[in-house]
Amino acid sequence: MESLKPTDVLDIERIQADFPILAREVKPGVKVVYLDSTATTQKPVQVIETMNEYYRRSNANIHRGIHVLAEEATALYEDARVTVAKFINAPAARQIIFTRNTTESINLVAQTWGRVNLNPADVVILTEMEHHSNLVPWQILAAQKNLQLEFIPVDAQGYLDLEVYRSLLDLNPKLVAFTQMSNVLGTINPAMEMTQMAHDSGAIVLIDGAQSVPHFPVDVQELGADFLVFSGHKMCGPTGVGVLYGRKKLLEEMPPFLGGGDMIKRVQLRSFIPNSIPYKFEAGTPAIAEAIGLGAAVDYLQQVGLDAIAAQEQVVVDYALERLSEVPGVTVYGPEAIDRGGVTAFNLDGVHAHDVAQVLDGDGVAVRAGHHCAMPLHDKLNIPASARASYYLYNSVEDVDKLIDAIYKVKKIFRL
Amino acid sequence: MDDFYREIIIDRYQNPHFKGELDPHDITFEDSNPLCGDELRIDVRMNGEDKIEEARFSGRGCAISLASADLLLEYVQGKSIEEVKALSKDDVLDLLGIELGPVRLKCALLSLKVLKAGAYGLDEASDELVE
Numbered sequence: 001m002e003s004l005k006p007t008d009v010l011d012i013e014r015i016q017a018d019f020p021i022l023a024r025e026v027k028p029g030v031k032v033v034y035l036d037s038t039a040t041t042q043k044p045v046q047v048i049e050t051m052n053e054y055y056r057r058s059n060a061n062i063h064r065g066i067h068v069l070a071e072e073a074t075a076l077y078e079d080a081r082v083t084v085a086k087f088i089n090a091p092a093a094r095q096i097i098f099t100r101n102t103t104e105s106i107n108l109v110a111q112t113w114g115r116v117n118l119n120p121a122d123v124v125i126l127t128e129m130e131h132h133s134n135l136v137p138w139q140i141l142a143a144q145k146n147l148q149l150e151f152i153p154v155d156a157q158g159y160l161d162l163e164v165y166r167s168l169l170d171l172n173p174k175l176v177a178f179t180q181m182s183n184v185l186g187t188i189n190p191a192m193e194m195t196q197m198a199h200d201s202g203a204i205v206l207i208d209g210a211q212s213v214p215h216f217p218v219d220v221q222e223l224g225a226d227f228l229v230f231s232g233h234k235m236c237g238p239t240g241v242g243v244l245y246g247r248k249k250l251l252e253e254m255p256p257f258l259g260g261g262d263m264i265k266r267v268q269l270r271s272f273i274p275n276s277i278p279y280k281f282e283a284g285t286p287a288i289a290e291a292i293g294l295g296a297a298v299d300y301l302q303q304v305g306l307d308a309i310a311a312q313e314q315v316v317v318d319y320a321l322e323r324l325s326e327v328p329g330v331t332v333y334g335p336e337a338i339d340r341g342g343v344t345a346f347n348l349d350g351v352h353a354h355d356v357a358q359v360l361d362g363d364g365v366a367v368r369a370g371h372h373c374a375m376p377l378h379d380k381l382n383i384p385a386s387a388r389a390s391y392y393l394y395n396s397v398e399d400v401d402k403l404i405d406a407i408y409k410v411k412k413i414f415r416l
Numbered sequence: 417m418d419d420f421y422r423e424i425i426i427d428r429y430q431n432p433h434f435k436g437e438l439d440p441h442d443i444t445f446e447d448s449n450p451l452c453g454d455e456l457r458i459d460v461r462m463n464g465e466d467k468i469e470e471a472r473f474s475g476r477g478c479a480i481s482l483a484s485a486d487l488l489l490e491y492v493q494g495k496s497i498e499e500v501k502a503l504s505k506d507d508v509l510d511l512l513g514i515e516l517g518p519v520r521l522k523c524a525l526l527s528l529k530v531l532k533a534g535a536y537g538l539d540e541a542s543d544e545l546v547e
């Protein structure tokens with residue numbers, strides 16, 4: 001029986017018109033159905049044009065040039081910082097560090113804050129659902145400093161086990177680092193509560209916002225986060241720019257990350273005095289056009305409205321869960337719709353996720369297949385890989401129908 | 417696209433002829449594809465004339481990687497180690513009879529990589545074996 005089809009919250013046709021790539025035919029007569037936004041999102045024309053304009057009109061290196069172009073470029077770059085700061089309600093723009101991506105932001109914290117503040121036998125708490133980018137930097141640091149890593153387990157429904165978390169906190173961890181939303185299970189973790197619990201036991205908290213900041217309102221002051229990290233390319237912005245937000249005192253006390261131009265106040269042959277934040281952490285010429293593009297992406301998302309985007313994703317994921325559950329042989333991983341963002345990772349009995357994705361691609365349905373940079377989580381689920389359909393503001397309930405139709409095609413080809 | 421999953425690929429994926437392990441064996445090697453976590457082991461037993469008498473694969477993977485393993489092991493039966501060393505990417509693609517993009521090529525070539533690494537007696541398999 002076919003489920004009753006819900007209505008989209010957003011005017012999807014109008015939104016899709018902002019994304020030129022969504023009009024693309026990936027083969028003659030087959031338009032792309034892009035269900036891979038968890039990996040990277042598509043870019044609206046507003047972002048593409050802003051970056052184009054920057055290169056056509058204002059391109060120059062920033063900060064020291066005294067000419068019109070340099071001043072314009074500097075102003076645009078710093079405006080983007082202000083835009084991003086307001087977006088996550090950071091107290092001040094200088095608490096926004098532009099990095100390359102989430103991964104670099106986490107490595108930065110590990111190798112600066114971590115290198116200075118963590119000592120042998122100190123405990124760091126992570127979770128079993130982390131992306132490799134919130135595991136490996138801590139593994140590297142743990143090997144350098146002889147740290148003890150502990151992990152909050154994921155239960156059978158895809159939730160973090162907060163009872164175990166509570167008992168891990170008795171180990172007096174120095175740091176708790178976790179994702180606000182899983183890029184595989186879609187689980188939205190109770191970040192505020194988890195942060196409060198960590199603070200009560202004296203730990204610093206890093207929140208991986210790669211999948212949360214793009215999809216629903218995130219307020220760093222409300223969360224109480226000490227560090228929040230995310231990537232521009234997962235929120236309608238370009239690749240090559242990411243963000244590290246940090247509490248001012250922490251950032252000021254941290255040593256620099258990379259050395260070079262811009263991050264210094266004064267240099268002598270054998271020594272240097274670091275610049276103040278945020279510049280202390282932005283060595284060398286940054287991704288100027290990309291940061292400006294990220295600012296435009298934030299403007300775009302705010303114009304559509306983060307609440308509306310979250311509501312649209314909720315409708316779509318709700319419908320996707322329902323329709324997927326009707327397909328015999330399909331197993332979906334993760335919690336109920338109410339605690340889940342726009343992600344549905346699944347497997348089809350008897351078919352490898354790669355083959356599912358390949359057949360789907362034949363109908364223009366773009367999903368990802370593999371371990372999604374979360375190998376430990378896949379080990380825990382006892383599967384080598386999964387196929388993952390993920391949704392963003394430009395996805396409609398129709399896209400879910402196309403996904404389901406294509407899954408039936410997989411079954412036919414594999415004689416299931 | 418539907419050509420992609422030719423009858424023979426689905427057949428060999430669902431009903432492989434050369435799946436299993438050989439104990440004892442003269443050659444064994446295993447490797448994984450870090451992109452997708454697929455794992456493949458190949459065991460080989462030689463006969464008195466230095467030809468491959470039997471070969472079996474085990475592990476987990478997609479239809480392309482497992483069907484290509486099955487077809488490859490059929491193909492190398494009765495061949496010498498020198499002949500195995502001389503196999504190329506195109507030999508495997510001919511067996512599969514499909515064209516593949518860069519991502520799926522890795523799936524298709526895992527079995528050749530494992531078999532050649534075993535034939536050369538390497539400690540670690542390298543992509544250079546199948547370029």
Ligand SMILES: Cc1ncc(COP(=O)(O)O)c(C=O)c1O
Nearest residue numbers: 101102103131133179183210231
């Ligand atoms: C939860 C999470 N954290 C971190 C990352 C890494 O992001 P990036 O590759 O942009 O550094 C991702 C990307 O897939 C993610 O989903």
